[in-house]
Amino acid sequence: MGSQNWLSLMEYSAKYRVSISTLRRRIKTGELEFQFTDGKYLLKDVKPPMEPVAISTGPEVVAPPTQVIPQLQVAHVTNEVGPAVEKLLSEIKKAYMLILQEKEEQILLLRSEVSDLKTLTSVLEEQNDQLKRKKEPVMTADPKFELDLEL
Numbered sequence: 171m172g173s174q175n176w177l178s179l180m181e182y183s184a185k186y187r188v189s190i191s192t193l194r195r196r197i198k199t200g201e202l203e204f205q206f207t208d209g210k211y212l213l214k215d216v217k218p219p220m221e222p223v224a225i226s227t228g229p230e231v232v233a234p235p236t237q238v239i240p241q242l243q244v245a246h247v248t249n250e251v252g253p254a255v256e257k258l259l260s261e262i263k264k265a266y267m268l269i270l271q272e273k274e275e276q277i278l279l280l281r282s283e284v285s286d287l288k289t290l291t292s293v294l295e296e297q298n299d300q301l302k303r304k305k306e307p308v309m310t311a312d313p314k315f316e317l318d319l320e321l
Contacts, residue, residue, distance in 0.1 A: 175215035176205060182213045191265045198268065 183190050193213065196202045203214040 176212040177215050179211050179213065182215070185215075186217060191269060194268060194272075195261070195265055 177185065179190050179193055182188070183193060193202065194211075197204050197211060197213075203216070205212045
């Protein structure tokens with residue numbers, strides 16, 4: 171790994187206070203430098219890029235709250251906020267889809283493991299039954315004589 175320090179997703183998340191889903195999304199989009207080693211993502215120990223912040227171009231005027239908001243004013247606010255809200259909603263959808271995909275992969279792995287365990291259980295039960303049958307005494311014509319027959 172060289173002279174650079176690499177952190178697991180959990181370590182990176184705790185150190186820089188960034189959610190794991192955000193890290194996974196940034197890995198997928200190529201925003202973060204990473205390595206995939208032994209089935210784990212390792213991230214370069216560099217402070218993550220900040221989310222874009224809206225910069226004010228002048229003094230803001232805040233109007234006192236009113237009980238009734240005119241329809242025209244609502245449309246104006248919706249047009250300004252709409253693209254930002256849509257972008258956030260899109261990111262949330264992508265993160266949700268990524269999480270769903272990860273969970274689906276986990277479900278498939280668990281189903282495979284359950285199937286393997288069921289097969290193993292049936293084989294072990296069959297072997298156990300065979301061992302029990304071997305240990306049971308075989309009755310002959312004279313009950314005084316018991317023989318152990320090995321199959």
